[in-house]
Amino acid sequence: MKHPGYLTLIVCLLALSSCNIFKNSHSESKQASVITDRKWQLVELAGKPVANQVNGKIPYILLQQNNGRYVASSGCNGLGGTFTLPGYGRIKFTQGLSTKMYCENMEIENGLSKALTIADNYSLDGNNLSINKARMAPLARFKAVE
Numbered sequence: 001m002k003h004p005g006y007l008t009l010i011v012c013l014l015a016l017s018s019c020n021i022f023k024n025s026h027s028e029s030k031q032a033s034v035i036t037d038r039k040w041q042l043v044e045l046a047g048k049p050v051a052n053q054v055n056g057k058i059p060y061i062l063l064q065q066n067n068g069r070y071v072a073s074s075g076c077n078g079l080g081g082t083f084t085l086p087g088y089g090r091i092k093f094t095q096g097l098s099t100k101m102y103c104e105n106m107e108i109e110n111g112l113s114k115a116l117t118i119a120d121n122y123s124l125d126g127n128n129l130s131i132n133k134a135r136m137a138p139l140a141r142f143k144a145v146e
Contacts, residue, residue, distance in 0.1 A: 032085045035122065036065035040129050040142035042074065045111045047137055055103045059112070061142060069096075074112045076103035081116075091122045091131065115139035 042050050042059035050059060054075025061072040063083055070093065072079040081096035093116040103109075119131040119139055130138035 033065065035124060035129055036063045038062070039145040041145050042108075042112060042140060043143050044138070044141035045108060045115065046139065050108060054105050054108050058145075059108060060145065061112075061116075070116075072112065072116070074109035075105060076109050077101055079109075079113060079116070089121050089123060091119060093117065093119060112140060 040061050040063075041052075042061065044050060052058065057073060057075045059072075059074045061070055063070050068082050068084065070079075070081060070083050077099040079095070079098045082094045084092045086092065095113065095117060098113075115131060118133050120134065121132050123130045123132060123138075127144040129142045129144070131140050131142075132138050
């Protein structure tokens with residue numbers, strides 16, 4: 001007679017843990033929808049502040065949810081490619097085409113391109129987005145452009 005009690009306990013625990021899985025999944029998709037289809041201005045790269053304008057242009061990134069593409073500018077050339085959000089704060093960028101003009105301050109462009117290539121996760125804090133590699137300091141920080 002003791003076995004049905006254990007079985008009931010196990011079923012209840014499984015039901016409770018499955019509710020938590022669905023809650024996390026919903027939370028993750030909500031967070032992903034917050035970072036996509038929104039323009040993010042680059043404010044910090046490799047721990048160093050980035051000027052509001054580089055070569056007369058605002059450096060930014062835009063993640064397009066409908067086609068999984070991103071568009072970015074570091075103040076000179078346009079960058080683009082695809083991205084995926086596999087879940088749990090993970091992000092993966094694949095670099096596509098970019099223009100190849102030479103401008104002053106190319107270090108911002110080179111740094112952003114490298115950051116996008118090696119990033120594997122992101123974090124969101126209000127209107128601030130960070131792209132990161134593992135648990136290291138953020139590779140790049142962005143603020144939402146209203």
